Amino acid sequence: xxxxxxxxxxxxxxxxxxxxxxxxxxxxxxxxxxxxxxxxxxxxxxxxxxxxxxxxxxxxxxxxxxxxxxxxxxxxxxxxxxxxxxxxxxxxxxxxxxxxxxxxxxxxxxxxxxxxxxxxxxxxxxxxxxxxxxxxxxxxxxxxxxxxxxxxxxxxxxxxxxxxxxxxxxxxxxxxxxxxxxxxxxxxxxxxxxxxxxxxxxxxxxxxxxxxxxxxxxxxxxxxxxxxxxxxxxxxxxxxxxxxxxxxxxxxxxxxxxxxxxxxxxxxxxxxxxxxxxxxxxxxxxxxxxxxxxxxxxxxxxxxxxxxxxxxxxxxxxxxxxxxxxxxxxxxxxxxxxxxxxxxxxxxxxxxxxxxxxxxxxxxxxxxxxxxxxxxxxxxxxxxxxxxxxxxxxxxxxxxxxxxxxxxxxxxxxxxxxxxxxxxxxxxxxxxxxxxxxxxxxxxxxxxxxxxxxxxxxxxxxxxxxxxxxxxxxxxxxxxxxxxxxxxxxxxxxxxxxxxxxxxxxxxxxxxxxxxxxxxxxxxxxxxxxxxxxxxxxxxxxxxxxxxxxxxxxxxxxxxxxxxxxxxxxxxxxxxxxxxxxxxxxxx
Numbered sequence: 001x002x003x004x005x006x007x008x009x010x011x012x013x014x015x016x017x018x019x020x021x022x023x024x025x026x027x028x029x030x031x032x033x034x035x036x037x038x039x040x041x042x043x044x045x046x047x048x049x050x051x052x053x054x055x056x057x058x059x060x061x062x063x064x065x066x067x068x069x070x071x072x073x074x075x076x077x078x079x080x081x082x083x084x085x086x087x088x089x090x091x092x093x094x095x096x097x098x099x100x101x102x103x104x105x106x107x108x109x110x111x112x113x114x115x116x117x118x119x120x121x122x123x124x125x126x127x128x129x130x131x132x133x134x135x136x137x138x139x140x141x142x143x144x145x146x147x148x149x150x151x152x153x154x155x156x157x158x159x160x161x162x163x164x165x166x167x168x169x170x171x172x173x174x175x176x177x178x179x180x181x182x183x184x185x186x187x188x189x190x191x192x193x194x195x196x197x198x199x200x201x202x203x204x205x206x207x208x209x210x211x212x213x214x215x216x217x218x219x220x221x222x223x224x225x226x227x228x229x230x231x232x233x234x235x236x237x238x239x240x241x242x243x244x245x246x247x248x249x250x251x252x253x254x255x256x257x258x259x260x261x262x263x264x265x266x267x268x269x270x271x272x273x274x275x276x277x278x279x280x281x282x283x284x285x286x287x288x289x290x291x292x293x294x295x296x297x298x299x300x301x302x303x304x305x306x307x308x309x310x311x312x313x314x315x316x317x318x319x320x321x322x323x324x325x326x327x328x329x330x331x332x333x334x335x336x337x338x339x340x341x342x343x344x345x346x347x348x349x350x351x352x353x354x355x356x357x358x359x360x361x362x363x364x365x366x367x368x369x370x371x372x373x374x375x376x377x378x379x380x381x382x383x384x385x386x387x388x389x390x391x392x393x394x395x396x397x398x399x400x401x402x403x404x405x406x407x408x409x410x411x412x413x414x415x416x417x418x419x420x421x422x423x424x425x426x427x428x429x430x431x432x433x434x435x436x437x438x439x440x441x442x443x444x445x446x447x448x449x450x451x452x453x454x455x456x457x458x459x460x461x462x463x464x465x466x467x468x469x470x471x472x473x474x475x476x477x478x479x480x481x482x483x484x485x486x487x488x489x490x491x492x493x494x495x496x497x498x499x500x501x502x503x504x505x506x507x508x509x510x511x512x513x514x515x516x517x518x519x520x521x522x523x524x525x526x527x528x529x530x531x532x533x534x535x536x537x538x539x540x541x542x543x544x545x546x547x548x549x550x551x552x553x554x555x556x557x558x559x560x561x562x563x564x565x566x567x568x569x570x571x572x573x574x575x576x577x578x579x580x581x582x583x584x585x586x587x588x
Contacts, residue, residue, distance in 0.1 A: 007075060013049020017094040019080045026051060026097065027105065029135065030072045031115070033065070040065040041096075044074060047140065052083070052096040061102035071108035071115065071132075077101045128564045130555055142552040146540045149260065150217055153237055153536075156259050160252065162213040162239065167202040169195055169219070174514060179223035181232070189581040195221035198533060200450055201518050203240040204490055207529040208521045212242035217536060229482065229538055229549050232561050237485070237539075240531035246473055246489055249530045250274070250429055253485070256534075257427065257477065264543050267425065274475075276432040281400070285320075285407030287433070290481030291426035293419035295322045295410050297403070300393065303382050310370035312351075316395035318402040323383045324413050327390035328356040335366075342394060342409050349405040353393040357385045365391075411481070420480070422545040427479040432456070435472040436503070444505050449474050451500055452518075454489035454530075460496070467503050477534065479542055487532030494522045 003011055010024045028046035038057035042065060043050050053076050055065040068074065078099040087093030112128075113121025115135050126133040133139055154164070173180045173194035180194040196202075198220050206214045216238045223232060241249060258269040280289050283296045300319040308314050330338075335354055342349035355365035355376060363376035371379075383391050392409060396402030414420045435455050436445040445467060447453060455463065456471040463470060474488035491497045497519060501511040512519065537549035550556040557563055577584065 011048035012044050012046040012051040013091060015051060015080055015092055015095050015097075017082060020082050020095065022080045023077070024080055024097065025075065025077045026053075027073070027075045029108075030068055030070055030074060032070065033068055035066060042068065042074070042076075044076060045135075049092055050090060051092045052087075053078070053099050053102075054081075054096050055099045055102070059099065061099065064102055064104070065099070068104065069108065069110065071111050071135075072104060073106040073108070075103040075105055077103075124558065124564060127556070127558055130565050134554065139551065142540065142544050142546065143554060145264070145544055146536070146552050149264065149540055149543065150536070152260060152263050153217065153256070156256050157213075157215045157239070160213065162215045163211060164216055165206060165211060165214050166216060167196070167199040167218070171196050171202070172514075174201075181221045181223050184580045184582060186580050197222050198236060199238055200452065201515070203238060203531060204452065204518060204526075204529065205521055207240055207242045207490075208524065208526050212527070213240075215239045226557070226559050226561060229535075229541070231537065231549060231553065232557055234549070235536040237534040237536050238531075239487075239533065240529060242527040242529045244528070244530050246431075246475060246530065249487060249489075249532055250475055253477065253487075253532050253534070254429075257479075257484075260539070260543075261425065265425070269425075269427065272428050274429040274431050277430055277434065278432065280430055281403055284410070285403035285405075286481070287430050287476065288478045288481055288483040289428075290411065290414065290420060291428060292421060292424050292480060293414050293417075295324065295413060297322060297406060297410075298383050300379075300382065303379070307371055307375045307378075310367055312353075313395055315397075316402075317397050318399040319393060319395040320403065320406045321383055321391055321393040322406065322410050322413070323385045324390040324392060324417070325386075326388050327413070327417070328358065328388045330354075330356075330390055338392070338409070338412070341412055342405055347405050347408045348401065349394050349396065349409075352409070353395075355379060355385075355391040355393075357387050357389045357391070359387045361387055363391075422480075425479060425542075427477065430476040430478055431474070433472045433474045433476075434468070435459075435470040435474075436467055438468070445503065447504065448472060449486070449488055451504055451515075452488075452490050452497070454491050455496075455500075463499055463503055473530075475532075477532075482538055482542060483535075484538050484542065485532055485534035487530065489528075489530040492522065492526040492528050494519060494526075497522065 008025050008027045010026060012026055012028045015024065026044055028044040031043035031045040031050055034041045040055045040062065042053040044053055055062045076097060076099050078097040080095050081098050083094055083096045111132050113119050113125055115132060117136065117138050119126065119136060170183060170193040173182060173192065178197055180197065183193040183195065185191050185193060199216060199218060203214055218236055218238050219233055220236050221233050224230065226232070254272055261267040261269045277287055280287055282299065285297060297320045300321050304313045304319055313319055339352040342352050353365065353367055355363050357363055357380055362373065363380050365376055379391065385391055394402055394406045394409060396405065434448050435453060437448045439446045449472065454473040456473055459470040472488060474486065476486035477484050491500060498511070537552060540552040541549045544552060546552060555563065555565065562568065
């Protein structure tokens with residue numbers, strides 16, 4: 001590894017006490033400068049670390065050293081010396097450089113925030129000056145981790161006979177899934193490319209072409225509302241395999257996950273549990289359950305049917321509860337805050353019922369007047385609650401919505417009780433997803449994943465009679481409540497694919513217009529194939545213990561999808577619009 005040039009002979013992170021007496025040249029940025037009597041100390045920083053420079057009154061460049069400011073770029077030549085006052089917090093803390101000559105390579109205006117491990121810059125300010133934020137060691141470590149993970153992933157897949165193939169970014173728009181980003185074509189007026197949400201159809205074509213193991217670390221684009229684990233452009237580890245079944249794919253990419261945990265965290269990942277989607281929804285209200293803690297749902301609809309009289313429960317389609325161990329001591333204020341939490345618009349519950357199990361075993365609840373002590377004692381048994389526990393119950397008219405509301409409450413309790421430890425990892429596979437889901441916006445069945453997902457062979461007859469009950473041969477990899485990746489077996493039979501389009505409401509003409517290239521390719525001998533895509537950004541954020549994927553992306557967008565550093569997106573000038581033959585009619 002050759003790091004040295006005519007500018008430097010060492011980096012700011014490598015010198016140790018064993019190097020004392022060496023003549024060295026360092027370059028870097030000024031972290032801080034301190035004047036102490038007749039001496040000036042400069043902490044010089046580069047990507048590799050920090051080294052202290054020392055100049056004394058009478059040295060040739062002492063006055064120059066007194067003039068430097070934060071983030072100036074310097075070159076320093078001098079002798080490595082043992083520090084009299086050592087800094088145990090720095091790898092280079094036992095040495096300093098007695099500077100013989102100092103050269104200013106560039107000055108800097110005062111940066112808008114401190115470039116320290118913990119900065120005083122807010123998110124918007126740091127994103128505007130992201131090139132400065134990237135100088136911070138905390139951010140740099142995230143990108144170094146990302147680099148290391150991509151190298152490990154490539155090495156693993158290469159060892160398993162995968163070949164990396166690039167696919168185009170300018171493709172045709174597809175109607176399923178999230179909204180496409182579209183690109184006007186100057187050479188084809190009135191027509192548009194789309195940026196790929198994933199290389200889905202392209203990697204399937206590679207299977208038809210005989211590349212039986214493909215991967216690509218690739219940018220994908222989705223025009224959807226943003227949150228902590230979403231960006232309009234993100235990176236997938238995209239993979240496809242031929243002549244495999246579901247277990248083959250799961251075993252391959254579980255091995256890859258096991259390899260990454262071993263190499264990055266030193267953790268031996270055990271054989272992972274495969275949980276059917278229906279079970280995940282019943283026990284956790286989520287298809288990406290966080291298994292770092294228990295607090296599984298207990299369904300109480302049948303229980304409360306034995307004790308009618310409380311109208312909210314009597315008329316509910318779903319009643320579910322969780323037991324928070326040791327939380328009976330929650331105050332009324334804390335319980336009111338939990339009620340306000342589940343009533344927030346983004347969660348949407350109408351209220352919360354609670355019951356405290358007292359130390360003597362009796363139960364006090366917010367609905368005491370509707371239930372006898374005997375009924376509440378039975379509730380305690382149904383919830384497997386013990387003295388000191390807190391029972392929390394949510395009900396609703398829509399089973400799926402109520403489960404998701406209870407899921408949000410469970411996660412909030414996990415946060416409050418410190419059960420979602422970022423240094424603990426619990427992974428699993430979710431399988432047997434529904435093949436279709438109902439879209440209120442479209443008023444029709446939509447593909448849960450995409451229209452090329454293989455239905456469970458046992459359920460194929462239901463495509464004609466009750467498609468909503470058809471299960472998919474699909475699988476998601478979940479870690480700590482985050483969907484890190486997912487995939488499915490693909491349909492390779494043209495007749496079954498045509499049936500799938502029919503169920504989704506495609507006319508044969510529309511299916512041919514949108515996906516004719518793929519359907520035509522399948523006529524030339526498509527192999528059975530399947531795939532999976534891991535979200536690289538999510539992988540890195542989990543390994544780094546981050547709350548947002550934005551912190552492991554070099555130049556991310558904000559929550560409005562804007563790049564505040566580049567001020568994008570931005571309007572085009574009239575000449576560009578004319579060249580593209582576009583006319584804007586913006587609605588007020």
